[in-house]
Amino acid sequence: MDLKSGSVYWPETLREAPVYSSVKEDIECDVVIIGAGVSGACTAYELRNTGFDVVLVEKRTVAAGSSSANTGLLQFANDQLLHEAIRSFGKRPAVDHYWRCYDAIRYLQNDIVPSLPIDPDLVMRSSLFFASSEEDIGKIQTEYAALKEAGFDVDYVEREEMKKWVPFSRPAAIIAKGDAEVNPFKLTHGLVRAAAEEGVRVFEQTEVSLKKADEAGVVLRTETGHLLKAKKAIFAQGYETQETVKDPNAVVESSYAIITNPVEDLSFWKDGVMIWESNRPYYYARTTADRRIVIGGLDEPASEGSARDRKMPAKTEKLIGEAEAWFPSLKGKIRAEYSWSGSFAHTQDGQPIIGQYSHVPNSLFLLGYGGNGVVYSLFLSRLIARFLMGKRDAAFSFYSKERVYEPK
Numbered sequence: 393m394d395l396k397s398g399s400v401y402w403p404e405t406l407r408e409a410p411v412y413s414s415v416k417e418d419i420e421c422d423v424v425i426i427g428a429g430v431s432g433a434c435t436a437y438e439l440r441n442t443g444f445d446v447v448l449v450e451k452r453t454v455a456a457g458s459s460s461a462n463t464g465l466l467q468f469a470n471d472q473l474l475h476e477a478i479r480s481f482g483k484r485p486a487v488d489h490y491w492r493c494y495d496a497i498r499y500l501q502n503d504i505v506p507s508l509p510i511d512p513d514l515v516m517r518s519s520l521f522f523a524s525s526e527e528d529i530g531k532i533q534t535e536y537a538a539l540k541e542a543g544f545d546v547d548y549v550e551r552e553e554m555k556k557w558v559p560f561s562r563p564a565a566i567i568a569k570g571d572a573e574v575n576p577f578k579l580t581h582g583l584v585r586a587a588a589e590e591g592v593r594v595f596e597q598t599e600v601s602l603k604k605a606d607e608a609g610v611v612l613r614t615e616t617g618h619l620l621k622a623k624k625a626i627f628a629q630g631y632e633t634q635e636t637v638k639d640p641n642a643v644v645e646s647s648y649a650i651i652t653n654p655v656e657d658l659s660f661w662k663d664g665v666m667i668w669e670s671n672r673p674y675y676y677a678r679t680t681a682d683r684r685i686v687i688g689g690l691d692e693p694a695s696e697g698s699a700r701d702r703k704m705p706a707k708t709e710k711l712i713g714e715a716e717a718w719f720p721s722l723k724g725k726i727r728a729e730y731s732w733s734g735s736f737a738h739t740q741d742g743q744p745i746i747g748q749y750s751h752v753p754n755s756l757f758l759l760g761y762g763g764n765g766v767v768y769s770l771f772l773s774r775l776i777a778r779f780l781m782g783k784r785d786a787a788f789s790f791y792s793k794e795r796v797y798e799p800k
């Protein structure tokens with residue numbers, strides 16, 4: 393799959409990224425993780441020091457897939473709003489899911505980041521979620537009530553109050569406290585490095601395919617003919633999983649993002665609040681450590697390769713136009729220094745998936761699909777690690793692919 397095209401920014405921020413060799417011999421281990429994006433990186437991190445002999449194998453290089461196309465907004469609120477999730481799954485499961493997202497950001501801040509050998513530029517932020525039009529005021533109010541009742545630290549703001557945060561205004565918005573922004577490329581490399589330093593064997597430039605999975609374990613074959621034998625396999629192949637084990641709940645689309653030149657004065661943007669809106673598809677924006685503006689959106693049915701590339705100039709112009717509409721003082725002063733498009737998957741029922749398929753025994757598929765992909769990877773990988781250690785969590789079943797979802 394053509395995961396991304398155009399010019400991405402994050403690899404520029406870590407020019408001396410760690411490098412790992414390819415597989416050059418047959419290997420045996422307890423657990424093999426396929427894919428070194430943020431999902432595989434989190435899983436390797438969680439499995440370090442557990443007593444398992446773990447191998448992480450990547451066909452490109454670490455974080456070269458969707459994890460470098462990522463815009464790095466870490467939010468507990470999902471594309472499926474809390475009141476919508478309550479309607480779909482019931483109050484308890486939906487609220488628990490939102491708290492799991494919230495707690496994952498705190499786990500990253502308090503436990504993971506201090507342990508990483510590479511600083512992922514994590515900055516705690518609030519998010520501003522605004523009504524795109526008068527018609528959505530009711531939606532914002534219902535969502536605010538649901539979040540408040542669930543115990544989240546949120547404020548409801550109207551037109552005038554919103555102007556204290558950003559230089560544009562809409563009829564209603566929610567300020568949600570407890571989110572964060574991160575550099576996803578550095579985060580993924582930091583997690584992999586931390587895992588490697590604690591014994592996880594990491595290989596890049598090694599594409600594997602499934603040769604056999606049965607009750608004895610899993611055998612993978614590299615393109616060069618070496619065999620990887622493991623008792624368990626964790627498939628963390630991102631959106632490319634859909635090329636081999638298609639899940640009817642998964643939908644792959646295309647998404648677009650740009651990063652501008654550094655902006656000298658961002659004082660009009662209070663506390664660098666992360667911005668998104670009620671429209672679907674929505675625009676969203678954040679700032680970077682070097683005072684650039686990241687703006688993304690324009691999700692649409694999937695296209696790949698040259699078809700998607702041809703759309704880039706118009707999409708870039710549209711994103712710059714939206715940034716200038718939000719921040720009028722920047723009109724004519726910002727340009728897209730980086731501009732890319734990427735495959736982007738979500739699920740039809742709004743929740744990420746831990747897949748187990750009867751024709752691939754001893755294997756788990758980590759599908760952190762959705763706009764909160766990184767947050768999902770953070771907690772799904774913990775659930776998977778606990779599962780491998782024989783611990784059964786109720787949450788594990790909530791994310792299992794057999795949950796109530798039925799294809800329409």
Ligand SMILES: Cc1cc2nc3c(=O)[nH]c(=O)nc-3n(C[C@H](O)[C@H](O)[C@H](O)COP(=O)(O)OP(=O)(O)OC[C@H]3O[C@@H](n4cnc5c(N)ncnc54)[C@H](O)[C@@H]3O)c2cc1C
Binds near residue numbers: 430450736
């Ligand atoms: C434009 C855009 C913006 C986004 N913004 C955000 C955001 O702000 N916040 C957020 O949380 N999420 C965001 N996401 C989603 C986020 O990027 C994904 O959820 C996340 O990167 C998925 O990570 P992953 O590890 O599952 O997949 P990937 O990063 O794609 O990693 C999978 C890896 O598996 C490897 N692989 C595949 N097949 C094989 C094989 N056979 N052998 C060996 N290796 C293999 C691939 O090379 C790849 O490196 C965004 C996505 C896009 C496209």
